[in-house]
Amino acid sequence: MVDEYAPPARRLVRPVTFRGVGVHTGADVACVVNPGEDGVRFHRTDTGGTVTASWRHVAATQLQTVIRSDETSVATVEHFMSAMSALGIWAAEVEIDGPEVPILDGSAAPFLAALADASEPVEGGRAVRVLQPVSVRIGRGFASLLPFPSRRFDVGIDFADAAIGEQRALFDFAAGDYGAEVAPARTFGRLKDIKRLRRRGFGRGASLDNAVAVDGATVVNPEGLRFADEFARHKLLDAVGDLALAEAPILGLYRSHRGGHRLNYALLDKLFARAENFQLLPN
Template sequence: MAEFAFQHTVRSPVRFAGIGVHTGEQARVTLLPAPADTGVVFIRTDVRDRDNRIAVSGEAVCRTQLGTVITNAAGVTVSTIEHLMAALVMTGVDNALVEIDGPEMPIMDGSSIDFIRGLDRAGLQPQGAPRRFIEIVDVVEVIEGDKRATLRPSDGFEVAFEIAFASAAIGRQAVDLKMGAGAFRRELADCRTFGFLHEVEALRAMGLARGGSMDNAVVIDGDEIMNPEGLRRPDEFVRHKALDAIGDLYVLGAPVIGRFEGVLAGHALNNAVVRALLATPHAWRVRTLAAEMAEAV
């Protein structure tokens, strides 16, 4: 655990480019090293007439329809950040500047795997400040009808998720994983987002899904999967939901020591439980392993 006790940033710049799944706009992204205790800060390089920096936090999340959108006081936004955020937290990046020249993160292949590969190429730079963890010490839960998102105490980080769809292509699926850097790569990182063909026209009328295609999503028509290559895993759908939840939790600004449970949940409920946790100070504490290691010597 010693390597996880201190903060890290990227060792060198990391560049990505691609289309936004909802806006349909091309965007170029550069991840840059940042000093200790910076956190993750997005910078809209195409915005020059007002504050273009958006520090990631639970309160910065302003919309959660089919993706997580963050904003600053000047109304500048960046959308669909969750797949990058999952890659950052699960590769151990605490601090980074994310320069982007458009309103939405590139969707890449619909998963986190391209972000993981880019971060691997860049490598990590250790920093002297201790890494802060958010340890869950009491249960926090948000329930909306048959949907639920829960954070519970646990010795490590665990993610459990359940989904149910009428389509026979999905049906009812569940996953329950102890999560670390290796487990994320093996179990979740390559699992793609998904959508239903019959919803595309309505979503596009709402300004969503304009960049979606079988290149960046699993597309379902009735009970059939339209992608010629099929699925990467039989339960790719629920695994992607778990990936999303990991990214959505990292808006807390620190890795979680605790168990997340999502039942029929999505980005809205994920952020709701984040906000509920922040509003319940007795349910969590900040923990630093560096301090514990020093005391043990």
């Protein structure tokens, strides 16, 4: 019998500021992450309005996760939320002066380091225990959550690009080191797609400073990869961030193949659609 994992819980003790460019909008943006009482809430200081980081507010999932409430939206929340979830910080008031969370270096590592330094451990906290298997499929991709005593992620990807190919990343929060094994993995894209994506309003802030670019069998970045399987690790990082929109750590086994933001949102929607699928519990 495996003992059930108790996720860590932390609270912010001082504000943290992040500045940078939005990877899709190209807009310069600053966000100040302040201590909060309950939930992670984004306040748009440029336009007014507030939106809570919750699966209930997911408005778009193409190449990013966008949350929206009424006319207020914030895009590309997944890397920030991945770091928050890994640390166990579930309350913050985030003041942001633009439409998109800054991409920084394309990973969760800068978020993780600064947030860890500005927070301290606390006792207690919520968690969501998976009671029944749930799964979703879209085309050739699938994502599932299965009962499991820990927070485990098993992510498979399959790209035609020779530089990426087929990869699998495994991570268990009970045994692994998120900061060393997951957080540094950067977002990525195809060099040949950039002009088309920019015409559609995506990737306007992307560069080799904040993303891994591939061209067939070649990794364009002069420094190369941080891990041999960095692409799969980044998809795992994204999944941690998307599942953080449950507003609590999920105790269960997450599996996906050819997954992404759309599947992750659909999975949360299906998990919470039936009360018998999950149990809310304190740590």
